[in-house]
Amino acid sequence: MILDLHLHSELSDDSRAPVEAYLKLLRRRHGERPLDGIVLTEHRQFDLRRDYRALEDQYGFLILTAAEVETDYGHVLVYGVNEDILGRFDFTNVRLPAQEVIGEVDRLGGVALPCHPGRPTVGLCSHYASKPALEGVVAVEALNGGSKKGEDERVQELIRRYGYGAYGGSDSHLVSFVGICATEFDTAIRTIDDLVGALKGGGYRPVDFRHRRAA
């Protein structure tokens, strides 16, 4: 099962991509990007009321929701957001304490994974150069569709050194980028709880479809 674990829709301030447009593109280019679903990770927000079931039924893709938050160790994706997590952290705070986010999100039933760790300023690698390593990191985003040259390469050293798991996401803010990087799971995922369980349990890897992109 292949999911794009990191993308933004028009609900994020820096994206104008409608969710339905993502699905239309994935359906049209299924041979190039054979995804089964997407996980929307809007910036600094999470709305428990969002419901994409009608689009799931119409297009046949799994649509899950998560959030991208900003911390003192860079950006982190939070999967399995629930009322307890929203009550514990103010997602609009761009200086959330990463160690608390990782530990508390885990305790409250989710999982928090650093994203684009090779990116300057907002990636884990930059912060590890001057601060102690975080405890409890399950996996890092080893492939990010928005990475510049060298940024994903930096992550490989991080993974080797700390033994982190690896996942991938497109970090798409534009329709045409959806699914160019994703994560392949060994198990079927149907719900956000399935996803959290799989991310914590292992049995997944980043996959790169950029080389297949139509010119």
Place this chain on the structure above:
Amino acid sequence: MPLDLDPSILGQEFDRAEYGPVTAEELIAFARALGETDPRYTAAGPDLVGHPTFCVRYKGKKFYPENLPKNINVRSGFDAGKDLELGVPVRPGDTITVRSTAHEIYEKTGRTGSMYFVVIRFTMTNQRGETLAVVDNRFMHR
């Protein structure tokens, strides 16, 4: 540095400006300058209306409210885009009122560090009180 924001400034009108009356010649010249050929926007007559983006030429007289957080350096920054929600079209003879409010002020972090965003909302109405457009102007500052 965290934003020292007084939330009460959000949504408060800080400027009101009036323009018009709009002429048919202005509407046609604007549409033609865009390369528009649709006669709804380019042919004088009773059916003439303004091109949907015509409202973008109007703005408030005052750029920002007085009491923005002090750590936002308003002397340097750039236009970070606009969102337009269109209402009824502009017609010849309309007078246009532009009301300005600070809609959103927030901070985010990126490759190059912290950025502060200020979203100024222009609510544009005609002389009948109908909404012509709501334009959210996003500006980025360090």
